[in-house]
Amino acid sequence: MLTAENLHFSYQNNKVLNNISFSVPQGEHVCIIGESGCGKSTLLKAIYGLLDLDEGKLFWKEKQILGPAYNLIPGEAYMKFLTQENSLMPYISVLENIKKFLSRQQATQSNDRAHELLAIIDMETYANTKVKFLSGGQKQRVALAQVLAKLPKVLLLDEPFNFIDNFKKNNLRRNVFRYLKNNNITCVFATHDSTDMLGFADKALVMKEGRIIANTTPEQLYNNPLNYYTASLLSEVNKIPLTYFDKKNTLKKHVLLYPSEIKETSNGFITGQVIKSYFTGENYLIEVLLTRGEVILITSQIPYNKQEKIALYVEESLWNKRIR
Numbered sequence: 001m002l003t004a005e006n007l008h009f010s011y012q013n014n015k016v017l018n019n020i021s022f023s024v025p026q027g028e029h030v031c032i033i034g035e036s037g038c039g040k041s042t043l044l045k046a047i048y049g050l051l052d053l054d055e056g057k058l059f060w061k062e063k064q065i066l067g068p069a070y071n072l073i074p075g076e077a078y079m080k081f082l083t084q085e086n087s088l089m090p091y092i093s094v095l096e097n098i099k100k101f102l103s104r105q106q107a108t109q110s111n112d113r114a115h116e117l118l119a120i121i122d123m124e125t126y127a128n129t130k131v132k133f134l135s136g137g138q139k140q141r142v143a144l145a146q147v148l149a150k151l152p153k154v155l156l157l158d159e160p161f162n163f164i165d166n167f168k169k170n171n172l173r174r175n176v177f178r179y180l181k182n183n184n185i186t187c188v189f190a191t192h193d194s195t196d197m198l199g200f201a202d203k204a205l206v207m208k209e210g211r212i213i214a215n216t217t218p219e220q221l222y223n224n225p226l227n228y229y230t231a232s233l234l235s236e237v238n239k240i241p242l243t244y245f246d247k248k249n250t251l252k253k254h255v256l257l258y259p260s261e262i263k264e265t266s267n268g269f270i271t272g273q274v275i276k277s278y279f280t281g282e283n284y285l286i287e288v289l290l291t292r293g294e295v296i297l298i299t300s301q302i303p304y305n306k307q308e309k310i311a312l313y314v315e316e317s318l319w320n321k322r323i324r
């Protein structure tokens with residue numbers, strides 16, 4: 001179990017971590033999401049022992065994780081941290097870069113293991129290519145193989161897939177997280193990409209201004225978002241005044257709805273006019289101007305013309321539980 005107890009940390013007078021507590025059972029994957037600057041990278045650095053906390057304690061099992069004031073060489077042997085800066089050696093091959101991170105084992109074993117790691121990152125054809133000739137995304141994949149090489153007990157990843165194109169990303173994510181589960185590796189990762197979190201995290205920590213404002217499963221977070229901030233980290237989301245749904249209600253509340261949850265139907269109770277239809281591949285995203293001036297997004301199987309009148313419907317059981 002990885003445990004954080006009431007962590008506080010400031011850079012000069014800027015409080016970046018504010019009373020952070022959470023725990024991660026061994027083998028679980030936790031994702032940290034939140035707007036830029038909310039403290040995600042700082043929290044990962046703290047877990048790795050790179051910071052001297054103002055208050056609070058971190059533990060892996062019973063062992064306390066201490067900062068640089070107590071540990072001349074930060075980072076524990078059982079933990080690996082993949083940051084946004086990588087430590088690749090440009091003038092040697094991909095294979096040699098990976099082998100440098102393997103524990104001392106016999107040459108044939110080390111070769112097999114390096115090829116296993118190359119397969120996970122889907123870089124077998126680049127085994128003998130010098131790292132200096134790789135793209136940013138390819139370098140990121142080699143850096144991933146390096147942190148996996150010694151089978152850490154805890155893996156910390158900061159935006160691990162941000163340079164990798166969508167085509168490669170999906171396969172890579174499945175490979176990496178499967179490998180981590182199979183090897184019971186605890187993983188904490190920070191991301192801006194909601195697909196990383198929705199598909200691959202057991203739990204999600206939502207951060208805002210240095211605090212954790214939600215700690216729950218991705219399904220719970222998506223289906224029952226705490227507020228507009230949380231929902232907007234996961235998907236496009238509409239914030240529609242409650243009076244559209246409940247005319248007598250005088251509370252200044254809103255209903256949070258994802259575009260796919262709003263249906264177009266001839267006798268719908270919300271009306272508006274189409275601004276623009278965007279083709280997304282699977283369907284269309286339609287921008288709609290509601291009668292009282294709000295602009296919302298809905299999904300549709302068909303495109304609509306500009307200025308076309310449109311009527312919309314949302315199940316009461318759905319909007320009722322999304323009033324915020």
Ligand SMILES: Nc1ncnc2c1ncn2[C@@H]1O[C@H](COP(=O)(O)OP(=O)(O)OP(=O)(O)O)[C@@H](O)[C@H]1O
Nearest residue numbers: 011014016034035036037038039040041042043190
């Ligand atoms: N070395 C530093 N010295 C001073 N302030 C810093 C330092 N590193 C980060 N900060 C500040 O701490 C805050 C949190 O930064 P952090 O990098 O943890 O955010 P983040 O959530 O990871 O952001 P992003 O998603 O953009 O990577 C920001 O206000 C940032 O400017």
